Amino acid sequence: MTAVPAVTGTATAEANPNIALIKYWGKADAAYNLPVTGSLSLTLDTAPTRTTVTLDDTLAADELVLGGVVQAARPAERVRVFLDLVRALSGRTERARVDSVNLIPTGAGLASSASAFAALAAAASAAYGLGLDDRALSRLARRGSGSASRSVFGGIVRWYPGDDASSYAEPVPADLDLAMVVAIIDAGPKTISSTVAMNRTTATSPFYPAWAESTTAQLDEMLAALDRADFTAVGELAESNSLRMHATMAGAWPPVRYQTAASIALVDAAGELRAAGVEAYATMDAGPNVKFLCRPDDADRVAAHLATVDPGARFLSARAGRGVRLLGSSE
Amino acid sequence: MTAVPAVTGTATAEANPNIALIKYWGKADAAYNLPVTGSLSLTLDTAPTRTTVTLDDTLAADELVLGGVVQAARPAERVRVFLDLVRALSGRTERARVDSVNLIPTGAGLASSASAFAALAAAASAAYGLGLDDRALSRLARRGSGSASRSVFGGIVRWYPGDDASSYAEPVPADLDLAMVVAIIDAGPKTISSTVAMNRTTATSPFYPAWAESTTAQLDEMLAALDRADFTAVGELAESNSLRMHATMAGAWPPVRYQTAASIALVDAAGELRAAGVEAYATMDAGPNVKFLCRPDDADRVAAHLATVDPGARFLSARAGRGVRLLGSSE
Numbered sequence: 001m002t003a004v005p006a007v008t009g010t011a012t013a014e015a016n017p018n019i020a021l022i023k024y025w026g027k028a029d030a031a032y033n034l035p036v037t038g039s040l041s042l043t044l045d046t047a048p049t050r051t052t053v054t055l056d057d058t059l060a061a062d063e064l065v066l067g068g069v070v071q072a073a074r075p076a077e078r079v080r081v082f083l084d085l086v087r088a089l090s091g092r093t094e095r096a097r098v099d100s101v102n103l104i105p106t107g108a109g110l111a112s113s114a115s116a117f118a119a120l121a122a123a124a125s126a127a128y129g130l131g132l133d134d135r136a137l138s139r140l141a142r143r144g145s146g147s148a149s150r151s152v153f154g155g156i157v158r159w160y161p162g163d164d165a166s167s168y169a170e171p172v173p174a175d176l177d178l179a180m181v182v183a184i185i186d187a188g189p190k191t192i193s194s195t196v197a198m199n200r201t202t203a204t205s206p207f208y209p210a211w212a213e214s215t216t217a218q219l220d221e222m223l224a225a226l227d228r229a230d231f232t233a234v235g236e237l238a239e240s241n242s243l244r245m246h247a248t249m250a251g252a253w254p255p256v257r258y259q260t261a262a263s264i265a266l267v268d269a270a271g272e273l274r275a276a277g278v279e280a281y282a283t284m285d286a287g288p289n290v291k292f293l294c295r296p297d298d299a300d301r302v303a304a305h306l307a308t309v310d311p312g313a314r315f316l317s318a319r320a321g322r323g324v325r326l327l328g329s330s331e
Numbered sequence: 332m333t334a335v336p337a338v339t340g341t342a343t344a345e346a347n348p349n350i351a352l353i354k355y356w357g358k359a360d361a362a363y364n365l366p367v368t369g370s371l372s373l374t375l376d377t378a379p380t381r382t383t384v385t386l387d388d389t390l391a392a393d394e395l396v397l398g399g400v401v402q403a404a405r406p407a408e409r410v411r412v413f414l415d416l417v418r419a420l421s422g423r424t425e426r427a428r429v430d431s432v433n434l435i436p437t438g439a440g441l442a443s444s445a446s447a448f449a450a451l452a453a454a455a456s457a458a459y460g461l462g463l464d465d466r467a468l469s470r471l472a473r474r475g476s477g478s479a480s481r482s483v484f485g486g487i488v489r490w491y492p493g494d495d496a497s498s499y500a501e502p503v504p505a506d507l508d509l510a511m512v513v514a515i516i517d518a519g520p521k522t523i524s525s526t527v528a529m530n531r532t533t534a535t536s537p538f539y540p541a542w543a544e545s546t547t548a549q550l551d552e553m554l555a556a557l558d559r560a561d562f563t564a565v566g567e568l569a570e571s572n573s574l575r576m577h578a579t580m581a582g583a584w585p586p587v588r589y590q591t592a593a594s595i596a597l598v599d600a601a602g603e604l605r606a607a608g609v610e611a612y613a614t615m616d617a618g619p620n621v622k623f624l625c626r627p628d629d630a631d632r633v634a635a636h637l638a639t640v641d642p643g644a645r646f647l648s649a650r651a652g653r654g655v656r657l658l659g660s661s662e
Contacts, residue, residue: 247578261596
């Protein structure tokens with residue numbers, strides 16, 4: 001006799017990573033993933049996460065499969081907590097199997113919790129029959145990972161601080177065609193997780209209050225720069241905000257330092273490109289990779305110069321991408 | 332007929348550079364070189380500046396000779412302003428010839444305005460017949476370059492903030508034998524002068540107020556660590572304070588960045604050394620070179636490891652050195 005799943009609800013969704021131009025760094029509330037400040041990002045058109053959620057009450061517990069490999073306690077637990085939330089919202093109780101793949105090789109440095117939880121939020125909410133609009137989906141994705149709230153939308157996206165009801169993301173219309181060259185210099189595991197780094201920064205860096213204030217001001221400046229389609233101002237604000245985030249981390253104790261020698265050489269290369277008349281602006285997140293904001297027509301030239309600076313790096317060229325999309329579901 | 336100098340007052344003094352363990356970054360008053368915060372340094376036993384001041388009223392103007400080469404407007408002007416101050420204090424009016432040499436090759440990255448103005452203050456005050464005690468000499472040297480106030484003294488030295496009368500340096504007794512390994516990775520000219528960098532930081536970095544507050548607290552912690560001869564705490568405080576200073580600069584607009592890729596690789600190497608049981612702590616000033624505080628017995632091992640990280644760098648090993656000394660004078 002074969003086991004027959006009690007429920008056949010299943011859904012598949014795909015979401016892209018996003019790169020913050022005005023960074024999210026620090027939680028006002030850890031349980032709800034409410035940020036201290038607003039942030040703003042560009043959703044990329046590359047490296048999506050594709051996730052299928054299948055309800056299956058024959059499972060002893062929720063199951064997480066990443067790239068075909070069943071996951072043990074740690075990552076699976078985070079997904080279970082998220083599914084509990086979806087079940088609470090849906091009033092349903094079935095366990096589920098979550099099958100997720102990153103559509104670029106794992107370890108390329110762009111597999112992100114933003115694309116992962118945006119895709120999971122969309123697939124799970126469809127599989128459990130929640131009827132969520134984009135804003136509600138953004139709020140739900142936020143509970144899994146803060147920056148996932150932004151990957152629900154395509155293009156340029158702003159995420160609001162606030163309470164559980166008011167902290168969601170939404171697209172920002174902008175008459176600017178942006179490209180991003182991602183320099184992948186280290187595919188190894190992070191030396192320190194972004195959650196630990198974030199908490200240590202807010203708890204111990206003397207710069208944290210000024211960081212929060214400065215970021216709020218730079219977000220306003222960024223929105224104004226986008227509104228007048230001022231690419232130079234957008235790039236300068238992005239580079240400054242990134243430097244300030246990493247400066248705030250360096251002030252923590254023990255210091256949090258994601259900028260390796262290879263990262264610094266690449267950040268310097270952005271200045272070299274600008275001196276040569278090519279506008280490229282560097283931004284970094286919780287890892288050593290460096291992302292370069294540039295105009296689409298300049299992307300090849302940017303990547304070519306960066307390759308001379310770091311011949312061992314790999315480069316990914318991206319444009320503005322779409323938000324999360326449901327690829328299919330049945331209940 | 333040969334010109335006969337109207338006055339034959341002459342004096343020679345020698346002073347060593349100092350490396351701040353708690354940094355001076357930001358002026359409360361530019362005319363008097365009054366610092367925003369206190370600072371603390373180690374005077375080195377290497378790379379002194381030797382300066383002779385000879386009064387000579389046959390000169391049309393004060394003359395500055397560096398390493399045998401007569402200097403044009405810019406550096407000479409700063410020395411003239413300083414000599415005007417000495418003349419005002421002495422009630423004398425003679426012009427002077429200043430002959431200064433750095434006793435390591437120029438451009439090695441350790442020629443410092445601290446040793447230069449400490450030596451000049453001592454030589455000029457002797458040549459002009461000012462009878463200054465060490466504290467008055469420290470105040471005078473401060474007018475030439477803030478950190479020169481510290482090079483008046485040997486060993487560990489604290490410089491007080493305050494007004495013109497109360498802002499001077501003095502030695503801090505400590506039962507700790509310290510060594511410093513200086514990694515010279517770039518002998519080229521600075522990309523941005525420390526004065527410009529300092530002013531830009533205080534004017535535009537959102538982190539500046541927190542930097543000042545944090546440095547004042549870290550100076551107190553450093554004095555307590557020295558008092559109990561706690562080498563580990565001294566090193567950790569020095570490394571943290573340096574990272575915070577460079578973080579504060581990175582927050583400026585435009586950003587001030589002295590940390591090159593080579594610098595970061597060496598700063599990382601301090602962590603590698605500690606992981607291997609050798610206590611070395613990195614500190615950086617307004618340039619790409621990195622200085623490592625360590626125990627004298629570890630200096631060779633520190634330099635050997637650093638050489639594997641940056642085979643192109645040169646290394647200078649130093650211990651605690653003496654304060655300024657008068658080598659001879661006549662009037």
